[in-house]
Amino acid sequence: MSRSLSGPTVEWALGRLDSRLQSRGLHRSDGEDGDGPLLRISPAVEVAEDATPHAASGGVEAFDYVPEPDGSITIAAGGAIGAAYGLIGLGDRVSLRGSWEAALDGIGAAGGSPAVPVRGIVRSFSSVDEDLPWFRDHTFWTEYLDWMAESRFNRFHLALGMQYNYGADRHGATDNYLCFAYPFLLEVDGWDVTADGVTPEERDENLQMLRFISAETKRRGMSFQLGLWNHAYDYGRDSRHRYEILGLTPETHGDYSAAALAQLLAECPDIDGLTFRVHYEGGIHDQDHEIFWEKVFAGASGSGRSLEIDMHAKGVDKALLDAAAKPNLRPVLSAKYWAEHQGLPYHQASIRRREEAKPIPPGHEMTGVTEFSRRFTRYGYADFLSEDREAELMFRVWPGTQKLLLWGDPEQAAGYGRLATFGGSQGVDVCEPLFFKGRKGSGVPGGRDPYIAPDLQLGLADWTKYRYTYLVWGRMLFNPDAPADEWRAFLTETYGDHADSVERALSPLSRILPLVTVVHGVGGSNNGYWPEIYTNLPITSGVDPGHYGSDTDSPPVWGTVSPFDPTTFYIINEYAKDLVDGTVGARYTPWEVAQWLEGFVAEAEEHLSALRLVTSQEAQFRRTVIDLEVLSCLGRFFAAKFRSATQYGVYQQCGSGAALRSAVAENVKARDAFATILDRVEGIYQEDLKFGDGASEHGHWALRLPAVERDLQAMKAELDALQAPSDVPAPAHPLRAATSGIRHTPPEAFRRGEDLAISLDSHDATVRGVTLCYRHVNQAEHYQTATMQRSGDSFEAVIPAAHTGSSYPLMYFFDVDLGETRSLHPRFNAALSNQPYHVIFSEDRRP
Incomplete structure (x- = not known):
């Protein structure tokens, strides 16, 4: 049985297909002859209930290509979204292969069905100065949403109110635009609540834009998720809000929020779900939090339509789950995949001991659930994956690891495609590149573009630098076994004859920072740890560790840092002790991690060397090669740091002068690799890249180098002061025997x-x-x-x-x-x- 498919999503996809065909001098035909080569899709699309492998059982997003005897193509799909994916995929094949005949070759095996039910992309409004221009730009949204849908993301999450963490930002809040979102969008019936400085016309314009964004998201076959991450209307701590919220009191706060949410849902019928940060950093104290959220959830329930209620999992307890159990609401918990970072595709085999539950001390009731009794909910899936669970679970990949440099590894993206449904979970939201740019009042008018080199600047189109990143994420989450055609059409269009070298260099280099994040778990929060522009943690105890002492083990030096997965990876000093004692266990060692990092750099080097010889001045090519150079330097830097810290730990255990000399030599390599980054980025990136006001949230590699140098000099001084170095040889690091049997x-x-x-x-x-x-x-x-x-x-x-x-x-x-x-x-x-x-x-x- 079959029936024709049509509607806005199919029409949108046909338009995108036409655009790709026109670039090749082709156009579609419904059977009428015309000028130029013709492409027939007959019928355009149909829903197949039992005819083809994917479309029959893969749901509304599945599709298959059925070649017809007359040379036309039937796209058999499970629904309109699958039909759209088939049409977009057809355009990819024509673009890559150059002709209709070549595109048809083998097309019968090119269908697909979704491996991951929820494939979300998250964009944050973090700064009125840097984000309001793109928020109000219709052209931006048209192009951006086109690419997200073509990449096969099926959920777009617009996050409002993530600028600050209530109760955790020591200086309070200044840039609070759209933070407590309601008065920036609505005049709520029966309430005189306003955002001071926001005119009724500006408020109405914001609401109209939200309607436009949500409707355009739905037209492309994606669900629209509105993130209301903050419900504090006053951040306290002597905050000087740029837009003071007037007309609310603690007694009226909950009732107003419920009424405002109900009206917002009525005004924006294309909102499919809501994401809330329900622990204290969202503005509502942990103690008795269910009282406030009961009202808000009741306001959502009263809309009368089915809504996903996505509760950020940190601090969620039974009281909150009970509060969300209301008609029309589908509660979902969203946990962090690897703390507030991008790690490897698997889920940590265990959490750091720092994240385990603790008793609530007197006077800490405001943060008691999140920081103490259910502390283990902060950075992983916690205890939410019971087979009898009350709410579904999904994951969010946070933006702590990498915010700026290009990322794209189909193999690791495929790993996420296989493992994002861990434990029967629903999928993943990916926080996009440049996330949190200008956060915590650090934004400046016109300052979002990270480049200062005029010929590399992108303006409101800054997201287009990362088209490949989005494409690899979306396509591999949809089908982790997808053929390389899924991304090579884009690479060929963008890089021409150099596409293969770009892919082969970027893939291994993209594994460096996720691996470093997992093993060097110096800070779970994105506020305090940014390995891409690394704030140096010393190896020696002779240098002030700076701000790292708050979220790592004491004393805060490289050797004491716990991996985010201490079951799978060694702590450096524990490994050094076991190495000296001859009792090395099964965990991966820091020496092995260094070997992996060096291997990724070496794998990329041949292709990066070829790219260095290219004289192209095309801007995206130059942006890409610059980022590849930086990633390569970071790989060599961190490999040498792991080796230096390991040898230093061996020296501390047995006094081996040879180990200390080796530690110094590796630290020199680390310093030299980091210093090389400065040569690559001089005059390219902003001199102070601002993603917040904390020490690790803004800066530049040039600002970080002095601390790297101080640690090296402290280690050299320690070697120089070693008057009677031990002649104990440094023990050899074990090689793992093969276990293929x-x-x-x-x-x-x-x-x-x-x-x-x-x-x-x-x-x-x-x-x-x-x-x-x-x-x-x-x-x-x-x-x-x-x-x-x-x-x-x-x-x-x-x-x-x-x-x-x-x-x-x-x-x-x-x-x-x-x-x-x-x-x-x-x-x-x-x-x-x-x-x-x-x-x-x-x-x-x-x-």
């Missing part, structure tokens, strides 16, 4: 309350023993272990009934004794894009 097939499911047998087969004679490490998919828990019993080539252990008698899925991995070394199993692949443990569900898992 190990095989394990996870059970399909487990029965709650029954023993679960786990077996592992090994044909590797070096395997001496295996330990099973397991826990529930609950980050509030620690791992339990069981020694596996050997029987021939097999090892067996049991996860006991007491542990399987739970509503949580199980996760586990193996610690393998190889005699001279130990190894984790499963191990990372070469792109670090897989999951280094197994997850299994119970037979009772909800459908």
Whole structure:
């Protein structure tokens, strides 16, 4: 059975297809002859209920191409959105291959269905000075939303009110435009509440723009999510608000917010969902927070239409879940994927000990849930992935790691496409590049463009530098097994004959900062840690560590920093001790991390060298090569830092003068690599790139270099002062033996309350023993272990009934004794894009 598909989303996609065809001298035909080559799509699109593999079972976003005998194409889709994806994909193929005939070659295998249900992109309004121009520009939105939809994002999240973290910003708030959004958008019936300095005409213009943005989002087949991240109308702490909110009191705050939200939903019928920061940083104290949110959720429920209520998961408790349980509302919790950063595609095997729950001290009730009793909800999925959960869960990739430099690795993006649905979760919101530019009052009029080189500036089109970043994210979240045609059409259009070199250099270099983030977990907050423009943490104790002391272990130096996943990666000083003692365990070592970083740089170097020889003055080519150079330098910098810190830790453990000399030599390499960045970016980027007012939120590589140099000089001074260096040799770092002979097939499911047998087969004679490490998919828990019993080539252990008698899925991995070394199993692949443990569900898992 089939029927024709039409409507706004299909018409939009046909228009985009026409644009691509015209660039090749082609045009569509409904059967009439015309001038020039013709392309027939007959019928334009149809919905197939049982005819084709993807469209029959993949939902409204799925599509297949069906070549017809007359040379035309039928796009069989599960719905209008899938039809639009098929049309856009057809344009990609024509553009890449140059002709209609070439585009048809093999097209029958080019359909798809979504791997990740929610594929969101998040854009933040962070500064009235830097963001109001794009917010009110219709042309900007037309081009921007076109590309997001073509990239196959299916949700656009406009985030308002993320400028500040109430109660955590020591200087209060100044630039509060659209922060407490209602009075900047509405005159609420029966309430005399205004934003001082905002005229009724300006307020109405803002509302009209919100209507336009939400309607245009829906027209392209994406859902529109409005983020109302702040509900504080007065930030206190002697804040000098540029737009003081007048007419509210603490007693009327909740009632006004509920009424305003109800009216906003009536005025903007294309809002599909709302995102709220419900812990104290959103302006509502943790103590009795459900009283305020009960009113707000009631206002949303009263709209009469189905709405997703996305609660930022940090600090969520049972009281908030109960408050959201109302007619028409679909509660969803959105957790941070890797704290407030972009890490590797897998989810941390464990959280830092700093994130574990603590008792609430007297006087800390305002932050009690978030910072103490449910502290483990701050930077991961916490205890929200029970199979019997009350609310669905999704993830958000925050913008702490990388805000400025180009990113694009199809392999790691595919890893996210496979793992963003971890534990049955719904998907992911990706915070886009340049996120938080101008945040916390740091913005200046006309200052959003990060470039000062006139020929590289982009103005309101700054987002277009990152077209490839968006494309790789969106397409690989949709289909992690997508063919390279999905992105190579764009690369060829943009870089011509140099497309292959750009792809092969950018892919490995894009793995550097996510890996550094995971292993060097010096700060969970994006406010305090920005590895892209790294504020130096010293290796030695002879240099002031600066602001890092608030969110890392003491003393704050490289050797004490916990990885964000301390189960999978070593803390440097722990590794140094085990190395000296001869007891190195299975965790990945900082020496191995350095090898990976150097490997990524080396993999890119051949292609980057070729790009350096190109004399093109095309602006995007130059922007790309500059960023590749910086990423390469950062890879060499961090590799040398890991090596230097490791050798310094060995010196501290055994007094080896050789280890200290090695530490100094590696630190010199780190300094030299960092200094090279300055040569690459001189006159290119702003001298103070502002994403906030904190020490790590703004700056430039030139401003960071002196601290790198001070740490090096302190280490040299320590070496010079070593009057009687020990002749103890620095121990050799172990090489992991290959474990290719190990095989394990996870059970399909487990029965709650029954023993679960786990077996592992090994044909590797070096395997001496295996330990099973397991826990529930609950980050509030620690791992339990069981020694596996050997029987021939097999090892067996049991996860006991007491542990399987739970509503949580199980996760586990193996610690393998190889005699001279130990190894984790499963191990990372070469792109670090897989999951280094197994997850299994119970037979009772909800459908």
